[in-house]
Amino acid sequence: MQTLAHVSLLSCNTFGMEAYAAHYSELHREEELLSLKDNPAYSSGLFILGGGSNILLTADVPQWILHNKIGGIERIKEDDSHVWIRAGAGEVWHRFVLYCVEQGYAGVENLSLIPGTVGAAPIQNIGAYGVEVKDVLEQVRFFDLEQQAFRSFTQAECRFGYRDSIFKGAMKGKAVITSVTFRLDKVPVFHTSYGNIRQELEAMGITELSIKHISDAVIRIRSAKLPDPKKIGNAGSFFKNPEVPDAVYLSLKEQYASLPGYPLDNGKTKIPAGWLIEQCGWKGYREGDYGVHKDQALVLVNYGKASGADIAALSVRIMDSVKQRFGIQLEREVQIIQPA
Numbered sequence: 001m002q003t004l005a006h007v008s009l010l011s012c013n014t015f016g017m018e019a020y021a022a023h024y025s026e027l028h029r030e031e032e033l034l035s036l037k038d039n040p041a042y043s044s045g046l047f048i049l050g051g052g053s054n055i056l057l058t059a060d061v062p063q064w065i066l067h068n069k070i071g072g073i074e075r076i077k078e079d080d081s082h083v084w085i086r087a088g089a090g091e092v093w094h095r096f097v098l099y100c101v102e103q104g105y106a107g108v109e110n111l112s113l114i115p116g117t118v119g120a121a122p123i124q125n126i127g128a129y130g131v132e133v134k135d136v137l138e139q140v141r142f143f144d145l146e147q148q149a150f151r152s153f154t155q156a157e158c159r160f161g162y163r164d165s166i167f168k169g170a171m172k173g174k175a176v177i178t179s180v181t182f183r184l185d186k187v188p189v190f191h192t193s194y195g196n197i198r199q200e201l202e203a204m205g206i207t208e209l210s211i212k213h214i215s216d217a218v219i220r221i222r223s224a225k226l227p228d229p230k231k232i233g234n235a236g237s238f239f240k241n242p243e244v245p246d247a248v249y250l251s252l253k254e255q256y257a258s259l260p261g262y263p264l265d266n267g268k269t270k271i272p273a274g275w276l277i278e279q280c281g282w283k284g285y286r287e288g289d290y291g292v293h294k295d296q297a298l299v300l301v302n303y304g305k306a307s308g309a310d311i312a313a314l315s316v317r318i319m320d321s322v323k324q325r326f327g328i329q330l331e332r333e334v335q336i337i338q339p340a
């Protein structure tokens, strides 16, 4: 494995932040993990990088960046109703989705066009349009940096939650995910009730559903709705949608009649963070080269040469104003990378 010093990460993060890695290597094969410890860069600490679409770099990174490029998509078994596919952690997520759609393997079509890699998908249990990766995930294989051994977690062991998993909790910074195994359906179950998938399918003139049509509809909606990181730097939704006790939601609803809420089955209601942020007047806010997207209050953006520190500071101001007005503490979805 080649290790380079002082490498620009500009093209490795969707926010388009210019920052340098003190040490940088590409990881192409699992076996390379067994000798990581022998590399002098190991003592600087490790940071595993995928597509860089869920991070905000605020400064140069003193750790050793291990850029996961482990590829490969293979069918490992099947029965009458399911097929099991293992994908390398460095595969581009959308490429994996397109592979499944082409083969007629159902389950991930609603997750089309989410940026990033297969290996990062379980970290925050990516989700969109009524589907989360936990719904189709069978197993995660990873290298345990503490035990210096390969291990696997079943779906249950991953302890998935809303944009959450054990890899953001007890295993944070201790696991290098190397592959993910998915169990996909041979006979599709269509999820079209979320967002405006149905309207989009109608607009496309679709009368007979297929997973390809759903994938195409999701791609069309996302392309029209979300800013393209190649044009405006961003990392998608910057905040999670808060979940509050039903009683808190009902009391807020008395004050704010138009407050949207989606009841969950755990006595809580999910409130769209974008609505709260918009009510606080942030939508379209711009200062210099950073701000809040004009159409998506949940998306913080870099118009060119913004600094990660400015965007991180803006996120604190937004969180403070939502807390002050609604009493709700927003949580970030994007990981802010700061020097230790």
Ligand SMILES: Cc1cc2nc3c(=O)[nH]c(=O)nc-3n(C[C@H](O)[C@H](O)[C@H](O)COP(=O)(O)OP(=O)(O)OC[C@H]3O[C@@H](n4cnc5c(N)ncnc54)[C@H](O)[C@@H]3O)c2cc1C
Pocket: 014, 047, 048, 049, 050, 051, 052, 053, 054, 055, 068, 089, 114, 115, 116, 117, 118, 119, 120, 121, 123, 124, 125, 126, 127, 128, 175, 176, 177, 178, 226, 227, 228, 229, 234, 235, 236, 237, 335
């Ligand atoms: C325009 C846009 C739209 C988005 N839409 C959605 C959406 O609809 N739904 C959604 O859930 N997310 C969405 N996201 C967020 C992002 O796409 C996901 O979080 C994605 O899974 C991040 O993948 P990545 O490879 O880019 O991870 P990175 O940003 O590279 O890393 C994220 C975290 O995972 C860790 N990590 C990455 N790979 C590994 C590995 N192999 N082993 C161990 N740790 C690892 C990193 O250390 C870091 O902590 C969006 C982002 C953008 C820019």
